[in-house]
Amino acid sequence: MTTNMETLRTIMEHRSIRRYKPDPIPEGLLNEILEAGLRASNTGNMQVYSIIVTQSHEVKEQLAPCHFNQPMVTEAPVVLTFCADIHRFGLWCQQRDARPGYDNLLWFCNAAIDAVLAAQNVCIAAEAHGLGICYLGTTLYTPLRIAQVLRLPQGVMPVTTVVMGHPAEQPELQDRLPMRGVVHRERYGAYSPNDIDAIYAAKERLPLTERLLVENKLQTLAQVFTERRYPHADNLAFSRGLLEALAQQGFMYHDDMHSGG
C-alpha cells in the first residue's frame, strides 16, 4: 500500500481565497478540473446535478447581488454554480416511457449531496493546480434570484457556488475545533459544560476573537454569531425563502395524487 502524500498536502493546505488576479483559467485546464468533479460518487450513478460555469462579465455582474455583492464574484475569472438537477433525468425518463418520481425533498437532498461531492472534487483539483477557491454560502439565501439569472428550469435548484482563479492573497490557515470536539467514537457522546468550554477555548483565545468583541461591542464570540453574523430573524426569513424556492423549483410534492416530474 503506497501513500500519496501530495494529495494529503493539497487537502491540509486548503484556505479560502477571496482576492483574485484577473488572469483567466485556460479552457483545457478548466475542463480537466470539471472532469474531476464528474468522477465524484453520486446517487445510483444518476448524476442528478448540473454545474453552471459563468465567465462572462455580464452574467457575473448579474450574479453579484445574489451573493451580496462580494467583490470576488466579479473579480474571480470563473464562477461555478452547483445545482441539484432532476430536470435532465426527468426529460430522459419521459423520452423513454418511464415515469420519474423525484420531485420531493428526499431527491433534493440526494441531488444536493451529489452536487456538493462534485464541488469538492472540483475544488481539490483546482487547488492541486495551484488555483484558489472560495465557497459562497449565500447561494441558499437567494436561490430564486440565482435561478432567474441562470435560467434554471423546474427541477433545478442552486445548492452552492464556488469562485475560482489565481490567488492574489495567501491567507493563514484558519483555526479548527480540536478533533475530539467534532468526532465521536461508536455513538454520539453527550457534551458536559466542561467539554464545551474546552472545545471552544482555543477559538475564544484567538487575537481575531478579541478584535471582533471590541469591534462589535459584545461580551462573547458566540454573540458575534447570534447577534451579528447569523441572527435568528435573518435565518428565519432565509429559511422560509428556501422552502418557497424548493416548492417553486418543484421539489416539494409529497402527495400521492401527483405523478412526479
Added chain:
Amino acid sequence: MTTNMETLRTIMEHRSIRRYKPDPIPEGLLNEILEAGLRASNTGNMQVYSIIVTQSHEVKEQLAPCHFNQPMVTEAPVVLTFCADIHRFGLWCQQRDARPGYDNLLWFCNAAIDAVLAAQNVCIAAEAHGLGICYLGTTLYTPLRIAQVLRLPQGVMPVTTVVMGHPAEQPELQDRLPMRGVVHRERYGAYSPNDIDAIYAAKERLPLTERLLVENKLQTLAQVFTERRYPHADNLAFSRGLLEALAQQGFMYHDDMHSGG
C-alpha cells in the same frame, strides 16, 4: 504554478468499494484521515457537523438494518456517519449568553453541506492512503433509526454514511455522462430531445444496460430506475419520513414565536 498530478490521479481513479478485507485501519492513520475532513471549507467556520466513527461489531450490527443490511456495513472495519449538527454550537451559545437560532431548514442545509464537504475530504484522504470507500445513500431513508442507534440528540441529523477499509475487490471505473451533459456555459441551456438522446446514448449502450433490461424484463434503462431502483411510491414514503425526521430532530421551526435551539 506547479501542478500536483498525484492529487488529480487520486480523484480520477475513484471507484466505490463494496467488498473489504477484515484488516483494521490503524488508529494513527484513521486520525490523519479524519483531520483531512476537519480542514474542509465550512459555513462561517462554525463547523456545524459531527462525524461518528463506528468500529465495534456491536454497533455496526445495529447500523446494518438502517442500511438495508448491505454486507459492507459489517464487513468494513470503519463506518463513518456524517451528521448535520447544530446541537454542539447551540450548547456553546447557551453557555455564552447567546441565543442560537439555527433550528430551521436553512441551517440543516448549511450543516449538511458542511458534513458532505468533510466527508469528501475524508474519502479522498483515505483513497490517497490506498484505502477504499463507499457512500451509503440509505442514510436519508432511515434517519430516525440511525439517530436512535447512534443516540443523536435534537439538533443532530445524519446526512451520509461512508464505509472504509482495505479493498477486497478492484472494480472497473464506472461510466459517467459526457461533460456537455452535466456542465452548462454561462447559463442553464435547455435540452432538446436530440440532446437527451446523445447525453444518455453511451450509458444505454453499455453491456450492463442490456443485462439489466433482460433481468428486469423492461424496455428501457430509465424504467429500471423508475420502476425498480427508485420508484415513486418509495420516494414519497422516504421523503415524508425525511420531513418527519427533520421536524423531530429540531430543524423545522419556521415560526417567529419560537426562540431557536
